Amino acid sequence: MTGSSGDKQPKYQRIADTLKAAIDAGQYCAGDRLPGENDLMDEYGVARMTARQALGVLQSEGIAEARRGAGVFVRDFRPLRRRGIQRLAQGQWGSGRSIWSADIDNRLLVVDQVSVTEQGAPEHVARVLGVDPGEPMCVRHRRFVLDGKPVLLSTSYLPAGLVAGTAITREDTGPGGTYARLAEIGAKPVHFREEVRSRMPGAEEAARLELSAGTPVILICRTAFADEGQVVELNEMILDAASYVLEYDFDA
Template identity: 50%
Template sequence: MAETARQIADDLRARISSGELTPGDRVPGEPALVREYGVAKETARRALTLLVDEGLAVRRRGSGTYVREFRPIPRVANKRLAEDGWGAGKSIWDADLGDRQYTVTDLQVYESEPPRQVAKLLELDESELVVVRSRRYVVEGEPVQRATSYLPARDVRESPITQENPGEGGIYGRLADLGLKPVRFTEELRARMPSQEESSLLALSAGTPVVEICRVAFTANGRPIEVNQMLLDAGVYVMRYHLES
């Protein structure tokens, strides 16, 4: 019985997980899969596309499909937002990456009218402005995330938050300096297909989805102080949560 593309992809994924196929190895190509599984060339192509879409493999034009060498990033929401990280002057990215290196590119800091949804989340009046911090994160040469933070301009206009480098502990550290320490966060996640512009921004392979996250930070008295809208390459992230009953 002919195997489906999903079954073939499952087999190839198992070979990757077991170490039979290691990072950088060439995945069996369409002709090899056609012979091994007795399927049509289109079915073999779909199986390889599934691996690429999942972020497990990459295509190299004129060469074939290879096991991706980039290690997934575990995004542990509970840990990365803990005060003992940013409160001690660390970047919240340290919780995700450990000793892996990252760079910030395309950084822009400016004042603007907020998008309608952002104004609603920050409970702002119509005429109020926000300070916008937009940036892209690149890990080991690969763009993995775009993040845009919005903060009420009336609260942060004269602070280091308006500078490219806000200092140790990032903007949460500076909010704490202003008496606006974030103590509670909410995050909403959804997966979707990217626009052409977003695919270009994150250098996504065709068919790769993104994860959209909207985080709101609250002060001790329940006031929303920051909205952060993030766009992640779904192929490089593992979402991890530590929960207690």
């Protein structure tokens, strides 16, 4: 495909396709600098905005990344593997290690932008939790930064009455994390539901995750159920899609 058919494509698309073909052919590898706007203007005899638009195609497809003052570079894709099911098996958090240490090998994970507040349940949260909007909730915000790159934003909602007085209301939830604390107060999560979708980030999300153009986010909304079917936590996560592969393993 992309052959020499007389499809009457726009110029910028033809230039973009040529660059993509060169990347596929290995003429440019991950991290290499692509021809800049000026190069393309000379080579194809087009105006600045047209060359710019061609490079914009590669950026909006997540293939390339512009660095101001330096050039446009080929991106690479080396995602983390997030095992959705095994990571929540009881052995992981029952034993006292952080859930997150299951994900990472030889990498530096920093949790920052932590805040724990009590506020009223937003409407969509209340609906899932089965409570009234405005019901007091313990809201935990966190950002996870792996090797200096932010990869995940997390917002966790728990019923304020349920978790009052536990370490869940503190920034450091202690060994085993939130789920170990829930187990200690008789609200052990026994069932989980994860809903996954993807969209482009808003400006604030892109800033907090330091996303370059053309990178979507993955949204995971996890609901944790105790053994009476009671919802004990709702966790909304925003992931850099270029940093993650989610894995779900299950039997027929």
